[in-house]
Amino acid sequence: MPAIHFYDAITAGKHAAEGQLVRYHSIFVSDDVAPEILMSAIKLRDDVYVDPKEAAKGELALLDLMLGETELEWARTGFKHFMTKDCLHVGFGNSTRLDPYIRYGMYRNLLPYPCIGLPEGSHFLDVETLLRAVALLRPDDFPWPESVRTLPMTAMHHFLMWEAEVNGTNRAILVKETLEKLAAASPKLIEHAIRTSSIEAIKTCLGLDGGEVSDLRSVKPCLMVHPLIPHPRGAILALPLAVDITYPDIVYVADLESDLSSLSDPNVESLQALVRVNPTDLHKPLIRVSLSRAPFCAAIGVVRPKDASRLAVDIRTVLANIEYLRAADHLAARLRDEPILELAAQPADVDHRMWAGDFNQADLLRMQRLHEQPIDQWPSIIASGIEGRFRELGGRLLGRTKPELLSVSEREVLTRHFQNKAAGNFQTPDRLAHLRKQGQDIAIESPNALGLVQLNERLARILG
Template sequence: TCVTGFNNIRFDDEFIRYGFYRNLIDPYGREWRDGNSRWDLIDLVRASGALRPDGLEWPLRDGTPVFSLEQMARANNLQHENAHDALADVEATVALARVIKSCQPELYTYALSLRQKTTLGTLLLPVGERICVHVSGIYPNSGYCLTPIVSVARHPIIDNRVIAVDLAGDIDFICESSVQEIRNAVFMPAAQRGRAVTRPPLVTVAFNQCPFVAPISVVRKADADRLHIDLERIQRAQETLANCPDLAERVASVYAEGEHDPPNDPEYALYDGFINDADRRTSERLQDALRNGNAWMNEEFMDPRLATLSQRLKARVRPEEMDADERRAHVEFVRQRLADGDNGLDAFLRELQIWQRKDSLEARDREVVEALIGHAEKLRTQFVTNASIE
């Protein structure tokens, strides 16, 4: 089975992974076990618009391509009566995939092959050898989200990633700046960078996220003209990088400290490391017991993340089996969450009250908002006003 959607790898799949992880279910097994795989249509749509646009209509907003499922379906007369309704989105995604497969079968088949890490490895490894095109939402829609790249280093922390240079960007900055200067520029928050400062042309390509990468030879002259790609300039940029001293080592050093600070709560720490086999078996025993209606099993986990998550899972599914210490710890945890200034209960209620005051709110939506307000007030009573830990 191949699971696919429209922007599912960067959005839906993350919800599923974290949902499984927080409930002590293998977060990755569904993606590979029994020959399963995953794919994402959105980059194929972008690549089709950039490289093989014949056969589809490409919606524009102020002269810039738009790749939303809703707009693509409308422009190509595909049934999509209720955008963002789950079933309607699935039907529109399938219909759009069928159109691309019919109009551009070779492109479709090639994109499907990118589920295999070996396909990507032949393009991006060894580093520096091949100019490719990379399609991703990190690049401007005005260029159909496509840019020429060359890989320059293996990621120093994550095995299935490489670091590449956008050959249309400021190559001199990469060659002439120190590791710290590049790192500061790469990881500077967008809000601090401002419009006047351009992010350095470095990008990570993850082999396990089905990125659309293809040889530069797929760009025909007409495509290059339409996409404003100067192929001679791109070739010169690759040559400049090839002569840049210690490029691979310096670029790898930029990413050696990690791209983000580690999360301080296990619920957000899925990517802090793989779960070991012993803990995986322990989780499976616990899940089997729950499915069979047996009493909670107080299992020991080697991974401290899972030790915390198991106690929170017990509070959700077997609260009546918690002892006094466990209840006390859970109430304190919930209190702290509800008191969070940015994402706590008060902020949640303020947002709901803004929606409640909108005259344009439909009756069904108003019912939902009022139910959520009631739920929030119930949480306040249960965990803040009259919280009991006995």
Template sequence: MTDTFFWYDLETTGTDSQLDRIVQFAGQRTDAALNPIGAPINFYIKPSWDTLFHPEAALVTGISPRDLDREGLSELEGLTKIYECFSEPGTCVVGYNSFKFDDEFIRQGFYRNFFDPYGREWQHGNSRWDLIQLVRFAYALRPDGIRWPETASGRPSFKLEDLAEANGLLHEQAHDALSDIHATIGLAKQLQRSQPKLFDYHYKMRRKHAVLDALYPLGKQAVLLTGGYGPVTDRTLVPVLPLMPHPVNANSLLCIDLRVDPSTYLDLSAERLIDRFMKFEQNTGEYRLLHQVQINRCPPFAPISTLPEKTQSQLSWQVDDLAGFVKKIQSTPKLHPLLSEAMSAESRPTSDDVDCQLYSGGFVSAVDQQQFARARQWVNGGQSVVFTEERLNELFFRFRARHDATGLVPEEHSRWIDFLRRRWINEDRLLVRYQLTLSCQSEDPTNRLLAELIDRLQRQAASAAISLD
């Protein structure tokens, strides 16, 4: 089995991975040297009727709702093609800022259309990676070989379009999925050429066992954490002590920030100590003491020994202090039980809406997972499916309505309209979206795309008897 990269990008109707939808998918498979394998993939997906387009997202992508209605695949057809691309054995799926954005849309789409949301990320030697993590890693520790663009305020910009322009990479149309793919691969090639050791090191971190091998035993030594954890004045570098696994989330590690002398907080009472760890407010001048780092998201850890000497003299913290700070924490055994109890009691978001229960609803049983393929076959004339979990039965009803509302019996049609009304009236979602689109049109009255969005919103409101006055 030869490992390959599959580079991908999405365009969507908005930024909410649970309520917004994918409208464009583009991808390109490459070998390990980033040479293309086959032709790129590029197609559009027609959002279901319950989807409300965000006007600002539509203006960025320029993708027309009417064109999607004419040329777009159904969500099931589109996600089937995506699932096949991602599930080819030995595939590492890569995007740019994909862990926080694109991958969430993919997971939610798979869940909504009865695919295993997680299997493609680890089965058959597969994995996932996010190039923006490597880019930030390079900026922090090995910046040579890349031109680093800055914002108007003088901060580094990690936006793909800015990096592409600064480094002369092909990027003909920002926020077009296929164009973004070309720019992402070009940036990856430049990093692979200029910093091959860093490239290979971070690529290995896509595997959880590699992360754990680098950090265990926990609580023994300081490491560097890069990315968005520290200020730009410190090249985003933060020294931390990986202390313990999260007591609830097995994919998360609790790390203590070593920029703060532990003697300033370890003698606090148990209540005040937990308060200091758990409650962090921006703009107070205090550092966040506790960082939760996901080991299944290529965490940007690096040994302290990788810190360049010229960078050390520019930092707001001292490397020589770290060993002493670690010893102080090690001599305070009360930290483990206190943090374990506090993190276990921490509230987690829940929802009554089955579309929003991918994470809060728990894992699907093996018995119900065996029904997934049959559920998808319903679109091709297959029989209806009954799951043991009621959440999935409601999800299946919505799946049927989204793909063929005309096939619903009268009672089901009324149920579907009731669902649309509840979703669109909740927090005045449809009305607020309509007013925002009108506001955008007032600034650009001849824009055809905005006129299409307004027409769609008006028809959606009429279909559920919702007033837009």
């Protein structure tokens, strides 16, 4: 692989659509140039709600949240990093906690990373997923004590990243070191994970035909591991059944350890009722897997007989279920014809509508122009946008970057919007009074916690 990009970040805000990165650490390693090491601080936007009590429990309490570049400046750097061709991107918990913040940050700043898809040759690894896979499949290879292997993942992350949290070390270097230890301890498993770290490679591993499920006899049963897979062990033995027609990187698989009688019953009215959301819903055999989250995927032979015994996997049931599904000819046709995916209702606010469909080509070109032209040219570029999302996002971007280019009425609308967001979308007098009092009390209790003091001062400035 020509280049490897290790990265980690600290985020603020409860939701990626309204939050942001406040620290971004990165290291680029390639054969022909010296490593490029970056530690960026990003100023907290005025329209990000941060709960003072929650901030007091974590890293935000001690950070200088007013230090650094703007989110726009970071987004341009991030866009350059993640659009690098033929690059392996490696993070720790990136596919669960970081990448949504990164994607929304680019969307909010009108950089089309999430809109046009990943560049050719993009590969992603989540070290959290690999830790889970090694602990699950090759526990004897796990390069830390058993007491660490059995920790919840948040505690394991804290254990492995403590140096960065205490000393301000570049967290991306620690991600790199963690992957190196895993690769040295379990080389075959990690080599396989790297080979199957792209969406295309995962689809090949699953036996998809041109990215689709043509029939249930040609797809391949696989072990899939990812923290978000709804199973108590975060892993399933799966057979691909269908690819979502709207989002081709979403695959529906059957849990081969489940009772599949309801799935193959032609009298079941709705397949949606069989989709598992919670790990405890083991009676629901259909599982939605997003391949863009780069799950670990391998042939079921990776589960050795002693592993099956340790994990309480009944291989005979698994093999019988594979044949049972392959014989259910009507099921493949129904899965192709009946829509399964029912997205939860999304907030109407434009900041949340990243997945509302791709921007058209003309607006993508406007995005490119926007980042090439001086800022005084932005109002005319934004006003000429075809899609409402582009114009509204552009207006907010302009309001954060150079509000004097907006009219008085436009500035007033944005000011109210930013105030509402900073207050957690609850602009009632009692809510504001409670929030201000909470911020003041916490700042007084922790006068040496710079981040908490700044959050209180920020609320006073924004809310008055």
